[in-house]
Amino acid sequence: MARLIELTLNGRPRADAVPDNLLLLDYVREVVGLTGTKTGCDGGECGACTVLVDDRPRLSCLSLAASVGGRRVDTIESLATDGRLSAVQRGFHEKLGSQCGYCTPGFIMASAGLLRRNPRPSDEEIRAALGSNICRCTGYVKIIEAVKYAAELHAAGAAP
Ligand code: FES
Numbered sequence: 718m719a720r721l722i723e724l725t726l727n728g729r730p731r732a733d734a735v736p737d738n739l740l741l742l743d744y745v746r747e748v749v750g751l752t753g754t755k756t757g758c759d760g761g762e763c764g765a766c767t768v769l770v771d772d773r774p775r776l777s778c779l780s781l782a783a784s785v786g787g788r789r790v791d792t793i794e795s796l797a798t799d800g801r802l803s804a805v806q807r808g809f810h811e812k813l814g815s816q817c818g819y820c821t822p823g824f825i826m827a828s829a830g831l832l833r834r835n836p837r838p839s840d841e842e843i844r845a846a847l848g849s850n851i852c853r854c855t856g857y858v859k860i861i862e863a864v865k866y867a868a869e870l871h872a873a874g875a876a877p
């Protein structure tokens with residue numbers, strides 16, 4: 718069975734007929750063609766597939782596309798504006814929060830969701846917000862520094 722979903726994807730309205738069993742991850746990557754969202758474990762363990770649904774992080778490998786009808790979905794492609802990186806993207810870039818980069822879109826989306834809900838998070842709140850994301854390269858210290866720096870940029874007016 719397929720159904721029509723209407724949603725706002727990266728700020729733009731969209732309508733697609735999707736099979737009932739289509740994963741949100743496969744919808745954004747294969748139907749829409751936005752490949753910034755990564756497939757990692759494909760089982761809810763790594764966070765590489767994180768997108769925002771109404772500003773809340775969602776593991777797209779565990780979500781059905783049919784569940785986001787009427788919702789606002791944001792992927793990593795939504796963050797930069799006219800070629801300018803968002804606060805969180807700048808944070809990861811300038812504070813070296815990314816090495817191989819495979820986990821980075823998921824971390825960035827989880828961090829952007831955090832700053833939208835809580836613009837001045839504590840270190841503990843950052844760690845808790847990123848608890849569903851795994852990185853095999855950085856050791857996490859640089860990631861925490863990146864999010865703290867992003868919060869400063871956001872406080873100074875940059876979009877998260
Ligand atoms: S690919 Fe979704 S949690 Fe790993």
Ligand code: FES
Nearest residue numbers: 816817852853854
């Ligand atoms: S930067 Fe390589 S897994 Fe995180």
